[in-house]
Amino acid sequence: MEQGGSGLHVQNISKRFGTVQVLEELELSVNQGEFISIVGRSGCGKSTFLRLLAGLDEPTSGEIVLNNKKMQGINPEIRVMFQESRLLPWLTVVENVAIGLNSNRSLTPADRTKQAAEMLDKVGLKGRENEWPHVLSGGQKQRVSLARALISRPQLLLLDEPLGALDAFTRLEMHQLIYNLWEEQQFTAFLVTHDVSEAISLADRLLLLENGNVALDQEITLKRPRKRDDRLVSELEKQVIDRVMKVH
Amino acid sequence: MKLKNNRLDGILPWVLPVALIIFWQLASTNEWITSRLFPAPTVIVQTGYELLVSGILLHHLGISTYRAIVGLMIGGGLGFILGLLNGLSPLASKLLDSTIQMIRNVPHLALIPLIIIWLGIGETAKLFLVSLGVFFPIYVNTYHGIRTVDRGLIEMGKVYGLNSWELFKKIILPGALPSIFVGLRYALGLMWLTLIVAETIASDSGIGYMAMNAREFMQTDVIILSITIYALLGKLADVLAKIIEEITLKWHPSYAKKK
Secondary structure: OOOOOOEEEEEEEEEEOOEEEEEEEEEEEEOOEEEEEEEEOOOHHHHHHHHHHHOOOOOOOEEEEEEEEOOOOOOOOOOOOOOOOOOOOOOOOOHHHHHHHHOOOOOOOHHHHHHHHHHHHHHOOOOOOOOOOHHHOOOHHHHHHHHHOOEEEEOEEEEEOOOOOOOOHHHHHHHHHHHHHHHHHEEEEEEEOHHHHHHHHHHHEEEEEEOEEEEEEEEEOOOOOOOOOOOHHHHHHHHHHHHHHHHH | HHHHHHHHHHHHHHHHHHHHHHHHHHHHHOOOOOOOOOOOOHHHHHHHHHHHHOOOOHHHHHHHHHHHHHHHHHHHHHHHHHHHHHHHHHHHHHHHHHHHHHHHHOOOOHHHHHHHHOOOHHHHHHHHHHHHHHHHHHHHHHHHHHHOHHHHHHHHHHHHOOHHHHHHHHHHHHHHHHHHHHHHHHHHHOOOOOHHHHHHOOOOOOOOHHHHHHHHOOOHHHHHHHHHHHHHHHHHHHHHHHHHHHOOOOOOHEEEEEE
16 A cells, blocks of 8 residues: 555554653554454553544654645544543533534535434434433434434544444444445545454454553454354454453 | 312412411410510511501512513523623623632632621612622523533535524523523522522611511511511512423423423
8 A cells, every 4th residue: 555545544653642652653544444453451542543543642652644735633533432432411402413413514504403303313212302311311422413413424433332332222222224325425434442352353454462562463354244153253253352361 | 089189289288387277376376475576467567567567668668670681681691691602602601601600619608798888878889789699500501501502413414504793592502491490590599598698797677677667666577577578578589480491491391381
C-alpha cells in the first residue's frame, strides 16, 4: 500500500504521558471501508490509540493521514461511539440523534429532525423519537448513540468498547446492526474490544496491541455472516487468546 | 379501598393544623388564654380584612415584595454570573473562589450595624442585605453545578463539533441546572429571612415594619397576621420555584410524569 493514498495511514506515532510511553512508533495502513478490530490487555494503549484517531489527543510524535490530509484535531468525517452512550438526558431521543448533524450548518431544523427520525428507524427505534433517554434500556441507548454517530455518514467510525456493558443477547443484536450499517454505508471502522470472539465475528482484520505497538495483524477472511459456533471462528479465537496470554 | 386510602392521605397533613386552629379559637373566645396576647383566629382574619380594605396591607406587602424581588435579582444575578465565570474558567476560580468562600463564612446579618452606618436605613441598606443573603447559595450551587457536569458529555460534544457557545448552551448549562435550582430554592428562604430582619430593625415600611409598629401598640393580631403573611409568601415563592423547576427539568427522571 503506497503512502498517502486513499484510506487511513498512521505514520510512526508515539504517545507519551509524562514518563509513560503508551504508544511507540506505531505504523498502520488501512483501506477505506475496512473493518478493524483492536484487542489487547488493559493498558496496552488501544483506547489511547482510538483517542488519537478521534482527534481528542495529540500524538507526541508522528502523524495520521486520512485521504491525503494530515489530521489535526476534531474532524467531522470521524465519529466516535463510546462505552457509555453519552446521550444528553435533557434532549429527546430524536434531538440527540440530530446532534450528529451539527457540523452540517446548511440544514434547517426541520430537515435535521426528519433525517434523525429516518436514522432512528434504521436502528430499529421508530416511534421512540420523542422519549427521554432515561426511559430507554442500555441497548436502546447504544442504538441511539450509533444513529447519532452514523447520521452524517462519516468516513471513519471509532467504537470504544461500545457493547461492553450490554448483556449477551443484546450484544448479538448490536453486532448484526453494526454489520448491516457498515455494509450499507461503507465506512472504515475501528472497534476496540476485550471480547475476542466479537472482534473476529465483525472484522476484516484483527490487530493485537502489546506494549504500545501492533504485535499481531491478522486478516480474517472467514465467510460472513459468521456464527459464533463456527469451527473456524473458534479456532481463530483460541489462537488469538493463546497469543495474548503468551507474553505474560 | 385504594381510593379511600388516597383520600385519607390527602386529609392527614391537615388534621393537626386545623385542630390547633379550632382549639386556639375555642381557647380565645372562652378566655382560657388572654385574648390580648392570643387574639382569636377570627379576630386576625377580621384585622387582615380591615387592613386590606384600607390599603395599608397592600402598601406594605407591595414594598416587601419589591425589596425581595429586586434583592433576588441583584444578588442572585451576581451569584449566577460569578458561579458561571468561576465554574468555566480555572483562572477566575483560582483568583476569586477562595475570597468568596471566606466572605461566605461571615453571617450576613452580622453586618447590619456596619451597613446602617455605611448606607443608613434607606432602601439601599435593605436591598444590599437581601442581595448578600441570596448571593451565596446561588453562587455556590451554580459553581458546583458547572464543575460537576459529566466530562464525558462535554467530550462527546467536542467530537460532534459543538463550538464553545453550543457546548455551554446545550451541555454545560442544562447539566448544571438541577444544582442551580437547589441554590435558588435555598436563596428564596434566605431572601425572606433577611428581609424580615432588615425590615424589623431599620425600616419605615414593609411587612416587617408593620409587625414592629404593631408591637408599640400591643396589636398582637397585626403581629400574628404579619408572621402568617411571611409564611404564605415563603410558601408561594417555593411553590413558584418548584413549578419552574418541573417545567425546565421535565427530562429529569425525578420529575418524569408517571404514565
